[in-house]
Amino acid sequence: MSLTARASPPRYLPGEALHAEWTKLRTVAGPSLLLAGVVALTVAVGVAAANAVQCKSVTCGIDPATVSFTGIYLGQAVAAVAGVLAIGNEYSTGMVKLSLTAMPRRLAWFLAKAAVLTAPMLLAAALAVAGSAVAGLLILPGHGFTPAHGYASLTAAADLRAAAGTVLYLTLIALLGFGVAVAVRDSAAAIGLVLGLLYLFPIAAAVVSDETIARHLQQIGPMSAGLDVQSTIGIAGLPLTPWQGLGVVALWAVGALLLGALVLRFRDA
Amino acid sequence: MTNRAMTPHRPAVAATQESFWHLVHAEWTKFRSVRGWGIAMLMAIAAISAFVFVATSIGRSCGTPSGSTPSGFTKVIVSACPPPPAGPGGEPVSDAFYFAHQPVTGNGTITVQMTSLTGQVEVSQASNGALQMAPGLQPWSKAGIIIKQSTSQGSAYAAMMITGSNGAAMQWDYVSNTPGLTGRVSATSPRWLRLVRDGSTITGYDSANGTDWTLVGTATLPRLPATVQAGLFAAAPGNPNTGATFTATGVFRHIGLSWSATGWTGTNVGGSGPNGVPLPGRFRQQAGTLSVTGSGDIAPLAGNLTVLSVQRALTGTFIGLIPLIVVGAMFITGEYRRGLIRVSLTASPRRGRLLTAKAVVIGAVSFVTGLIAATVAVAVGTHRLARTGIPVWPVAALAEARLVFGTAALLAIAAVLALAIGTILRRSALAITAATVLIFVPYLLATKQTPQAGPSAWGEWLVRATPAAAFSVQQAVPQFSQVIAIYTPTGGYYPLAPWAGLAVECAWAAAALAVAFLLLRRRDA
Numbered sequence: 187m188s189l190t191a192r193a194s195p196p197r198y199l200p201g202e203a204l205h206a207e208w209t210k211l212r213t214v215a216g217p218s219l220l221l222a223g224v225v226a227l228t229v230a231v232g233v234a235a236a237n238a239v240q241c242k243s244v245t246c247g248i249d250p251a252t253v254s255f256t257g258i259y260l261g262q263a264v265a266a267v268a269g270v271l272a273i274g275n276e277y278s279t280g281m282v283k284l285s286l287t288a289m290p291r292r293l294a295w296f297l298a299k300a301a302v303l304t305a306p307m308l309l310a311a312a313l314a315v316a317g318s319a320v321a322g323l324l325i326l327p328g329h330g331f332t333p334a335h336g337y338a339s340l341t342a343a344a345d346l347r348a349a350a351g352t353v354l355y356l357t358l359i360a361l362l363g364f365g366v367a368v369a370v371r372d373s374a375a376a377i378g379l380v381l382g383l384l385y386l387f388p389i390a391a392a393v394v395s396d397e398t399i400a401r402h403l404q405q406i407g408p409m410s411a412g413l414d415v416q417s418t419i420g421i422a423g424l425p426l427t428p429w430q431g432l433g434v435v436a437l438w439a440v441g442a443l444l445l446g447a448l449v450l451r452f453r454d455a
Numbered sequence: 456m457t458n459r460a461m462t463p464h465r466p467a468v469a470a471t472q473e474s475f476w477h478l479v480h481a482e483w484t485k486f487r488s489v490r491g492w493g494i495a496m497l498m499a500i501a502a503i504s505a506f507v508f509v510a511t512s513i514g515r516s517c518g519t520p521s522g523s524t525p526s527g528f529t530k531v532i533v534s535a536c537p538p539p540p541a542g543p544g545g546e547p548v549s550d551a552f553y554f555a556h557q558p559v560t561g562n563g564t565i566t567v568q569m570t571s572l573t574g575q576v577e578v579s580q581a582s583n584g585a586l587q588m589a590p591g592l593q594p595w596s597k598a599g600i601i602i603k604q605s606t607s608q609g610s611a612y613a614a615m616m617i618t619g620s621n622g623a624a625m626q627w628d629y630v631s632n633t634p635g636l637t638g639r640v641s642a643t644s645p646r647w648l649r650l651v652r653d654g655s656t657i658t659g660y661d662s663a664n665g666t667d668w669t670l671v672g673t674a675t676l677p678r679l680p681a682t683v684q685a686g687l688f689a690a691a692p693g694n695p696n697t698g699a700t701f702t703a704t705g706v707f708r709h710i711g712l713s714w715s716a717t718g719w720t721g722t723n724v725g726g727s728g729p730n731g732v733p734l735p736g737r738f739r740q741q742a743g744t745l746s747v748t749g750s751g752d753i754a755p756l757a758g759n760l761t762v763l764s765v766q767r768a769l770t771g772t773f774i775g776l777i778p779l780i781v782v783g784a785m786f787i788t789g790e791y792r793r794g795l796i797r798v799s800l801t802a803s804p805r806r807g808r809l810l811t812a813k814a815v816v817i818g819a820v821s822f823v824t825g826l827i828a829a830t831v832a833v834a835v836g837t838h839r840l841a842r843t844g845i846p847v848w849p850v851a852a853l854a855e856a857r858l859v860f861g862t863a864a865l866l867a868i869a870a871v872l873a874l875a876i877g878t879i880l881r882r883s884a885l886a887i888t889a890a891t892v893l894i895f896v897p898y899l900l901a902t903k904q905t906p907q908a909g910p911s912a913w914g915e916w917l918v919r920a921t922p923a924a925a926f927s928v929q930q931a932v933p934q935f936s937q938v939i940a941i942y943t944p945t946g947g948y949y950p951l952a953p954w955a956g957l958a959v960e961c962a963w964a965a966a967a968l969a970v971a972f973l974l975l976r977r978r979d980a
Contacts, residue, residue: 235900238913259900263892267884274884278792374788374883375491378781381888385895386774390506392902392945393770395513 203289203298211302216275220268221310224356225317228261232318233325241330241337250331250340251348251418254322258352258413261314262359265307266380269363272303274373292450296368300443303364304357311356315349344418351415351432358432358439359384362408365442369449383438384409401425408438478803478812486786486816495782496824499775499866503828504835506771511839513763538846539730539756540609542629543678545849547756547763549692550608550629551725553736553749554601556686559714565600565685566649568665570642570744571706572598572617574691576699577734591701592619595754595937596691598705598747599623600648602657603684604676606722608730612753613657613674614688615648617705623648624937625659627674629755632937635661635671645708655679665709685712686719689736689749695940700733704748725751754938757848764848765855766931766947768836769862775828776894779821779866783873784886786817791881796980806975810878814871814968821870825863833859848932857953861928864957868964869894872922875967879974893963897921902945914943915950922963924949927956 211217235256241248276282289295323340331337339345362383367376387407394400404410404425414424414431421428486492542548576591599616613627615635623635623646640646647662655677660668687710691701721738725731736749756762787810790796803809833855840847850858869890876893877886897917918924927949934942942948949956 234913256900256903259896259903260892263888263896267888270884278883374781374785374887377884377887378777378891381891381895382774382777385891385899386777388899389770389773390509393510393767 203294204301206289207295207298207302211272211306216271217268217306220264220271221306224261224264224268224307224310225314227264228255228257228314228356229317229321231257231260233321236322236325236329239326239329241335244334244336246330246335247419248331249417249419250322250326250337251345252413252416253326254318255315255348255352255416257314257318258355258416261356262384262409263381265311265356265360266363266384267377268307269303269360269365270367270373270376270380272360272364272367273299274367274376277367277371278373293447296447296450300361300364303360307357307360308353311353314356315352319345319349342418344421347428348416348418351428354432355412355415355435358412358435359408361439362435362442365439365444365446368446369442371449383407405434408435411435475808475812478808479815481802482809482812482816486820489789492782492785495778496820499778499824500828500831502774502778503769503771503825504831506774507768507832507836507839510767510770511836511843513840513843513845537729538844540725541846542609542755543611543676544628544630545846546630547846547848548609548629549730549752549754549756550610551723551730551732551751552688552690552753553732553738553747553751554603554606554684554686554688554722554724555719555738555745555747556603556606556684556722557712557717557719558682559602559685559712560682561714562653563685563713564649564651564711565602565713566647566709566711567600567687567707568645568647568709569599569617569640569705569707570645572596572619572640572703574619574701574703576694576701578699588702591699592703593691593694593701593939594618594620595752595939596701596703597624597753598689598703598749599687600650601686601688602650602652604679606684606724608725611676611679613650613659613676614753615650615659615661615671616688617646617648619691619703621937623661623671625672625674626753626937627657627672628676629753630933630935631672631674632935633659633672635659635669636663647709650685652679652683652685685714687738687745687747688753689747690751690753691749692752692754692939693733693750700750702734702736702748702750704746706744706746708744710745719745723749752938755935757932757935757938757940762848762932763840763843763845764931764947765833765836765840765850765858766929767840768832769829769858769929771828771832772825772862772865772926772929773895773898775825775866776869777891779824779870780873780890780894781887783817783821783870784877784890785883786813786874787877788881788883788886791980792883800980807972810874810968810972810975814874817874818867818871822863822867825866826859828866829859829862832862850931854931858929858931861953861957865925865928865960868925868957868960869922872960872964872967875964875971878971879967894922898923898926898944902943918944918956919950920959922960924951924956925960927951928953 232254235253239253276285363380366380370376387403388410391400391403411426411431411434414426415428417424539547540550574592574596575588577586578589579586596619597616599614601612601614603612604610611628615625617623617640622637625633647665649660651658655675657674659671661671662668687707689703689705691703693700723732723735732751734750738747790799799809873890876890880886901914901917930947930949930953934948
C-alpha cells in the first residue's frame, strides 16, 4: 500500500452545501425559537397597537397598515439576531474552522448559509405579517377604521403592498445582520452595530433641525426608509416612495453581504 | 531511610474570608484587560460628545414648526425670527394680550367684580373658506386684573384672573400659577378679584361675594419700579392642534382702585407682529361696566416645539447607550462563551457576590464614562446654543447638575441592566438585543405619532413603565399646567418627574438582577 495524496479536494455540489447547512439549522433549537419569536412578538405588538388606537373622525389621518404592522419595531430586532446568530455561532464556537475545512469553497458555504437563513425567515415573516394583518382586520373596524371615516377597504392594493413589503423588510433585516456578522466575525459587536443602524437614524433625524439633512437621514436609515413600504396614506409626503424605501433596505443588506463575502474570502476565519 | 507516615494534605493557610473588594478588584482587572471594552467606553464618550454638534447646529430659519413627518417621527423645527420675548427669569415667553391700563405709583389695591367670560373662535366657512367668528372658549382663555411693570413684552407682572374652565387663578412672572375658586363665572355667580401691592410683593385674593376674601397667592417681583401699570386684561391662547385663533371677553363691574384714577388706556401688548396678538383687542365702557376683549397669551413658551433647551445636547445618549449595553452584557456572557465563568465561580464560590462585584465595576465604569460625556455635551451644547442667538430655556445650576449626573446614572443603570439580562440569557447577542429593545423600542413607539394625533395614552404609558422612562431625567423645560401644548417625549417632555423616571429604570435593573441572582445560584454554570 502506498500513501497517495489526493490530487484535489473533493468537489461539492451546491446542493450538498445547502443540505449540510440545512441539517445544522434544523438540529439545534435556537433558530426555530428565534423564528417563532419573530412571529409571536410581531403579532403581539401589532395586536396591542391595534387595540390602543382610535380613529374618531374623517381627519384622524391614521394609517391602518402601519398600525397593524407596528410589531415590526420589535420583530426586526429578533430577525436581526436570527441573521447574526446564523453565522455568529460558527465563530463563537470555533465551528467555522471545521465548516471551512469541510467546505473549502468559502463563497459557496456563505451562499448556502444565506439561502438557508432566507427561506425560513421568509416563512416566519409571512406568518408574522399574516397574523398582524388578521389581527388588524379583526380589531381596527371596531376602533373607528370604517368606511364612514374614509377607510373604504382595509385590503386594498396598497395594504397588500404594505404586507408584502413588510415580509421582505423582515427578511432583508435578517440578511443585513448576517452580512454584518460575517464582516465583524463577532455576534455581540454585530448585533450592536445592526441595532444601532436600525434604531439611531430615526432618533437622529428627529433632532436635526435642518430639514434637508433630516430628510436625508430618513432616506438613508434602514428602518426609517424601510418602513415607508408600510404606508398606505400620505405617500406623496414620504421621504421615499414605498418601494424605493424597501430598495434602500435591500441596498444595506446587499452591501453588508458583499462586505461579509469579501472579508470571508480574503481573511483568515 | 526513615519511613514517614503519610499525612493528609492540609492547606498551609486557612482559607481567609474572601474580601468583596478583592472580588471587585479582580473584576476591574478583567474589565481593563480587554482592550475592546475600553475602546467601547471611549466610543460612547466620543459619540455623545460629537452628536452635540449635530443636535445644536440650528440655522436661523423662519420655517413654521410642522407637526410631524409622514413616516411618523415627529420633527422638531425651531423657528427663530424674530426671537420671542424673554421673561424675568430669562425664559422665552408669550406676552401678547389686550390691556386696559393706567399708571399707578406706590402701594395700593385694585378690586373688580367679574360677571362674565365669553369667547370667540375664528372658523373658516366650509362654503368659501372665509373666516368667521363663532362662540368658543379655550380652557385657558383668561380675563382679569393685572399689575405689570410696563407694557413692554416680557416685563414682570402679577395677575388675578378667571379662566375658561380652570376657575379663578393667580399667575405671575409667566411660570407661576396658583388655582383659586373653581367653577364658571356668570351674572348670578360673579367672582370678585383683588390684587394688593406692597413694595415688591403682590398678593392676590378672590371672593364669591365681595366681603369674604380668600388669599390665592403671593408673588414677589423684586425689580418692580415705583410706577407700574395696573388694569384689566383679556387673552386667549390659540389651539395648538388646529391653529385656530381665539378671543376672550371679560365683563367687569365695581372697579375699585385705591390709587388716584387717571382714565384707561387700551394697548395691544406686543403689537400685531409675529410675537404679538393674533387679533387686535378692544375695551368698551358703558353703564358702570367695562368689557375687555383680547387674544394671545401671557405664559411661558413651552411645549410648542419651538423652545430650545440644553436637553438637545444630550440626544447622543441614545448612541452612547449601544456600546455600553454591548459591554455590559458581554461582561458576563463573554465568561460563559469562553468557559471562564467556571474559573470565576471556583475562585469565588459565592455566586451572588461575583455578580454584585461585576455590577459594581460595570456600573461605576459606565457612570464615569457617562459623566465625562454628559459634562462635555452640556458644556459644548450650552456654548453652541447660546451662539445661535435664539433664546434658550434657562437651566439653573442644580437642574444642570441633574441633567449631567442623571445622564451618567441612566447609562450606568442601563449597563447593569444589560449585565443582569446577560446573566439570565447567557448569550451575548440575545442579551444585547433584549436590553437594547427594552430601552429603544418603547421610546420609538412613544414618539411615533400620526399627524394631528396628540400623545396617545399607551405611548405615555410606555415612557412611564419601561426603562425608557429614565430619559425624563434629561427634561430641561418644565411642563406647565397653564399651557396647553403637545407634551411628548419628542419635544423633550416626559410624564414622570426626572428622578421618578430614573427610579423606574432602577426598578427594572433591580428586578433583572434579582432574577439573575436566582438563576446564577440555581443553574449549573
